[in-house]
Amino acid sequence: MSMSTQLKTLCAAAVASSTLLLAGCGNDTAELGVSDKKVTELTVYTALEADLLKAYGDAFSQDHPDIKINWVRDSTGTITAKLLAEKANPHADVVWGLAGTSLLKMKNEGMLESYKPENVEKLDAKFRDNSENPAWVGMDAWVGAICFNTEEAKKHNLSKPTSWEDLTKPEYKGHVIMPNPNSSGTGFLDVSSWLQTFGEDKGWDYMDNLHTNISRYTHSGSKPCKLAASGETAIGISFAYRGAKLIEKGAPLELVIPTEGIGWEIEATAILNTTDNMDAAKTLVDWSVTEKANKLYNQGYAVVAYPGVAKPVKHFPAAVADKMINNDFEWAAKNRDQILEEWQKRYDGKSDPKS
Structure with missing residues (x-):
């Protein structure tokens, strides 16, 4: 050669x-x-x-x-x-x-x-x-949203929630899944937005009441919506992108934008x-x-980020931008460690095991 x-x-x-x-x-x-x-x-x-x-x-x-x-x-x-x-x-x-x-x-x-x-x-x-x-x-x-499985709701005689406060009603006990904010950015934007929307003391009170109805906390922000899509839960606190994609694939979901406004990041x-x-x-x-x-x-x-580029995304709720809270990112970043430590102390017992 x-x-x-x-x-x-x-x-x-x-x-x-x-x-x-x-x-x-x-x-x-x-x-x-x-x-x-x-x-x-x-x-x-x-x-x-x-x-x-x-x-x-x-x-x-x-x-x-x-x-x-x-x-x-x-x-x-x-x-x-x-x-x-x-x-x-x-x-x-x-x-x-x-x-x-x-x-x-x-x-x-x-x-x-x-x-x-x-x-x-x-x-x-x-x-x-x-x-x-x-x-x-x-x-x-990316914006928070509630993924609501209409078929599971009928099975369990659940009404469609329209607000964050609705999710604390006794009828939803065991039917709500949300992400752990220590591992999920979606979970953190929810927790941060509740503390900003309701005030810190009332925000923790809200999460105490919500925790009663939570069946589990996942380590992925999209997983609660996927679990809702598959019928493993009726309600997944997640984000709009994942819900829209699952609806496109035929999942029996509705995206709910709570009346109090939505966290975003x-x-x-x-x-x-x-x-x-x-x-x-x-x-x-x-x-x-x-x-x-x-x-x-x-x-x-x-x-x-680029003005004039955005076109409506299929299955996204109308006027979603109007429901985005006035998010104080500097405050959220400054207080991130304390927020996560407090959340873990109160609620981590229902978290999925870490893989």
Whole structure:
């Protein structure tokens, strides 16, 4: 076998395994369909729904084939805890899709790079870190909702709730599931919104009464809605995106937006200031604020950062934006640890075991 043939064979094996270095393959890599341009790999931590990652990653790769995203995905609380635990030895380059309150906490911990993305001024001001040293940028807003199974309700003679207060009625005892706020961003936005809407003392009183009717707390924000869709419960406190997707698939659900208003959270993006791939990280964050990216966000979320982009999302309740509370994210971020500690002390006994 000639030296040239041996080299081509080695390069082909490297491409197939993705574990061998391509250094030394030279121009022969072009014959094998491999670009000789260096590919930068970014480790991206996210709490985005798993069914969104491929679409987002593929769209970015079309514009920047020289940057490869390696996703690390989990629920909001788990990703937040992971990032904070790794503070002394960070593994992530970028966070793309995590609760704004989580990123505010990391900013206060000095973990994030100050960076103002290109054309960020085109975004709605609510979705921008407008401080002197901006460290995060918003993508979209996800909103709380009640997933109500109409068939299960008929079986158990349950009326349709219209408010958060309704869920404390005796008829719903054992028929309500919600997420644990320590592991779920959806759970935290609910708890935070109740404390802001009712006031702190009355908010905890409300959760005491609600706890009586809760059958279990899950570690995923979407799971209560999935359990409602499958008939394992009549009521799942979850978020509108997951409910709309399940209705689209034929689940016997109605999305209820409580009259008191709904909690919501910004999904946001930031750069870890310890990254060794700063240029590629900035390229990703620049892309994340584009109109193209926001059109992708709008496929699942009715409220996005780029004005004029959002179109109605099928099965979303009408005028959902009008029901979003005046959320104090700075307050939520500042008090996050105390809120979670208090919640765990009071209610964790009904939580699912951690996997």
